[in-house]
Amino acid sequence: MKTVCAKNSCVGCMACVEICPVQAVSVHEDVQAYNAVIDEEKCIHCNACFRKCQNNHAPQFFTPLVWKQGWVNNQEMRKASTSGGIASALIEQFLAEGGVVCSCAFKNGVFGFSFAEKGEELPAFKGSKYVKSNPLGVYKKIEHYLKEKRNVLFIGLPCQVGGLQTFLPAALQQTLTCVDLICHGTPAPKTLELFLSQQQKSLNDLNDVAFRNSHSYNVSAKGLKPLKGETDKYSLGFLSGLFFTENCYACKYAQTNRVGDITLGDSWGSSLEKQEQRKGVSLIACNTERGKELLSRCDLTLLDVDLESALEHNGQLNHPSQKPKNREKFFALIAKGKSFDRAVFLCLPKKCLKQKLKRVAFALGIKK
């Protein structure tokens, strides 16, 4: 099997698939790893896929100019978002100024990317989708908008921002603004499918899916049994880094220097009152003047942040997630036919028992 980059290191940005003039590249999406595979019978050896692969280049990183914590002043927008709602504020401002926005949305069972020129797409963008999304099809469209001198805002995972920047000629990036999310890793959508299949559901059955409100993590969707007082096994495995795809454990973007004009994450380690934190507080890095200017035009509350504490509480700003020793056991259990929940239980017994206790405390009314 000939691959575009080193085996099992593909991030799934899809730039190689999009650039190939003869459709010879396809990304094999396994639960454990992605691989961009070249069909040697179709390949014309133009090397375009190698040139556009971010794993074959050093990305351009910016040292943040300023770090802040904060939230959008529109409280409804803040409530509907995962963290402080800064992403929605940036999108709304960008659209109001006549720009085009491209970001991740869940549609027809796929975590893909959509374009918006008007406010109606905003609800689909809201919320973190804790799964590897798929930007296939957006690169050439963004290139087209940039050639027309339109302002484009792209919000995505750092490896997707890196993919876009590697794909586009530097000269075209003058009107492109990128926002990267702090990311501790992503499971393949197939892993989420395994979790859903326990309830005889598939992503294709769902109209919408949420992973978190500002303070609690759970996969929720119409048609799924809601869990009360505890975190479900998908979210528990996600938070523990149990089943990310292989590339995430060697992520070159997990550092303080960033690829986007703006970086967004959670203000973990904040000394703000708990009540404020429960409403959602974002950590924000302005990495370029362009990013700083866009933020200054939005209606936000921005406060100073203790950077040392933020870096201490957000490991992804220092190093990639560590591969847990039970990761292989998890996939082996799944391969042997164990249910998703059982496999997570056997790999993370202490964390699962703690959730059981939380469930009991909730049922007894001891915990809300």
Ligand SMILES: Cc1cc2nc3c(=O)[nH]c(=O)nc-3n(C[C@H](O)[C@H](O)[C@H](O)COP(=O)(O)OP(=O)(O)OC[C@H]3O[C@@H](n4cnc5c(N)ncnc54)[C@H](O)[C@@H]3O)c2cc1C
């Ligand atoms: C997989 C993943 C892992 C994360 N890990 C961390 C972490 O370890 N530490 C931390 O501080 N923050 C992490 N975040 C970021 C955090 O969850 C919030 O998304 C971020 O703080 C912005 O919040 P918000 O309220 O401004 O916007 P939100 O309402 O959360 O919207 C975020 C924006 O990101 C886009 N988006 C959502 N999911 C995806 C996805 N899967 N792929 C591409 N784009 C997406 C949305 O379309 C939207 O434009 C992670 C996010 C994701 C998606």
